[in-house]
Amino acid sequence: MASKSRWADTEEDAAQDAQRKREKEEKKRLKAEKARKAEEEKRAQAEAEAARQQQEQQEKEQVENDANNRPPAKRRKVTPGREDGSVAEGEGGVEEDEAPKILRFEAGGWGPAHSVENYDKLNDIEEGAYGWVARGKEIKTGKVVALKRLKLDDGNSGAGLPETGLREIQILKDCSHRNIVTLREVVTSGGPQRIENVFLVLDFLEHDLKSILEDMPEPFLASEVKTLLRQLASGLSYLHDRWILHRDLKTSNLLLNNRGCLKIADFGMARYVGDPPPARLTQLVVTLWYRSPELLLGTETYGPAVDMWSVGCIFGELLTREPLLQGRNEVDELTRIFELCGVPTDESWPGFRRLPNARSLRLPPKSASSVASGSVIRARFPLLTSAGCALLDGLLALDPTRRPTARQMLAHEYFAQDPKPKQEAMFPTFPSKAGQERRRRRDTPNAPGRGQQAAVDLGSVDFGGIFAGREKEERGGGFSLRMI
Numbered sequence: 001m002a003s004k005s006r007w008a009d010t011e012e013d014a015a016q017d018a019q020r021k022r023e024k025e026e027k028k029r030l031k032a033e034k035a036r037k038a039e040e041e042k043r044a045q046a047e048a049e050a051a052r053q054q055q056e057q058q059e060k061e062q063v064e065n066d067a068n069n070r071p072p073a074k075r076r077k078v079t080p081g082r083e084d085g086s087v088a089e090g091e092g093g094v095e096e097d098e099a100p101k102i103l104r105f106e107a108g109g110w111g112p113a114h115s116v117e118n119y120d121k122l123n124d125i126e127e128g129a130y131g132w133v134a135r136g137k138e139i140k141t142g143k144v145v146a147l148k149r150l151k152l153d154d155g156n157s158g159a160g161l162p163e164t165g166l167r168e169i170q171i172l173k174d175c176s177h178r179n180i181v182t183l184r185e186v187v188t189s190g191g192p193q194r195i196e197n198v199f200l201v202l203d204f205l206e207h208d209l210k211s212i213l214e215d216m217p218e219p220f221l222a223s224e225v226k227t228l229l230r231q232l233a234s235g236l237s238y239l240h241d242r243w244i245l246h247r248d249l250k251t252s253n254l255l256l257n258n259r260g261c262l263k264i265a266d267f268g269m270a271r272y273v274g275d276p277p278p279a280r281l282t283q284l285v286v287t288l289w290y291r292s293p294e295l296l297l298g299t300e301t302y303g304p305a306v307d308m309w310s311v312g313c314i315f316g317e318l319l320t321r322e323p324l325l326q327g328r329n330e331v332d333e334l335t336r337i338f339e340l341c342g343v344p345t346d347e348s349w350p351g352f353r354r355l356p357n358a359r360s361l362r363l364p365p366k367s368a369s370s371v372a373s374g375s376v377i378r379a380r381f382p383l384l385t386s387a388g389c390a391l392l393d394g395l396l397a398l399d400p401t402r403r404p405t406a407r408q409m410l411a412h413e414y415f416a417q418d419p420k421p422k423q424e425a426m427f428p429t430f431p432s433k434a435g436q437e438r439r440r441r442r443d444t445p446n447a448p449g450r451g452q453q454a455a456v457d458l459g460s461v462d463f464g465g466i467f468a469g470r471e472k473e474e475r476g477g478g479f480s481l482r483m484i
């Protein structure tokens, strides 16, 4: 056994050493504990500061959103619903993660500060069977505006805004695009106890395309047609991207200012649709001359392609100054469409026979109906370039799925080719009827939702017979029918 060294500690030394060691360890522990507490405190402070900043940011965004009157930034999803407001079987109605879209009015929006009395009337612009629009001036600012009176429903509990009016306000409030008319505010007459009338206060534009086309001695130049169509497609692409269908595009609903800027107006027939669109939508939309074949054949499921058909009709009208397809009634409208675009076949429009009004159509035999629509369009618009003919032919495709979207239209080579679209600033100016005198009443039809009764029953219309009967008829523009 090894002997103890003489340097070895005594028992007392050892006890003292152990005590010192314990004290040292305790000191170390206390120091570590202090450091941990300090660290924890620091972290809590940082977290509190971050939370405060986040709160501040949210409050700021809320104020901005309220000021701009738009909902918080979020991809818009619109609940598909039925046209009559009911929810189809199997449809959840509202998706779980989104609140229903509610029309918001600012507090105090119906008070005296928003009375029509704040405006002086300058002159009537349009007084028709379904609406009244006047030019006015805001007394406080001198700003010239257009005032559109909305039609009210007379209910038991007083006058109320019909759904079309509510939709028009809602959609215009949600839209902000240079090719869509700006809604400045909504004003009323009659006072808060009993509202007599509701008016949309819109930015005033000097012209609508219909009035210009009626009066201009020469048609638009090709470069001008391109400028107008490009702006129309741009506004429409904005709407369709947001699930909005206009459903009443026509030249009288396209406004133009004196700086060559076109704006889409009249959202009385417009509505939000979802993706996929609602299972049932009304077919009683779009003014007859601009109404697509699928609507005429009674479809209840449709989408942006109905607007693209109207764009095709507007394209033709801009070129000739005459509405392209002036049917006297639904049957006549379809007949004219088939003359221009060809009679539908299972190849050109798969599935058209399943549409409600198509089932008992008697169409001419296939060989007799095989005139290519492109060649008829080329013959009718001899001055249009081949890219222009291709675009027009696409827009007027009988099968809605074959029509280009507004976005595709914008990218079409027609706009890239010479002559290039004219710069808006170089656009010609026209004398403004809206700014000076009362307009005469229009002789063009209106969308059917505005009072007209629907649809002639197309059930057993014999289109072969109609074509045969028209065979020798002289048609405008040298267009003759040789289908049968």
Ligand code: ADP
Binding pocket: 125, 126, 128, 130, 131, 132, 133, 146, 148, 181, 202, 203, 204, 205, 206, 207, 208, 252, 253, 255, 265, 266, 267, 268, 434
């Ligand atoms: P309605 O729903 O009664 O058809 P619209 O909105 O189509 O009413 O307007 C009818 C007409 O009034 C248009 O064709 C246009 O001539 C004129 N109009 C509408 N809005 C404006 C505006 N903001 N600026 C100038 N004229 C306008």
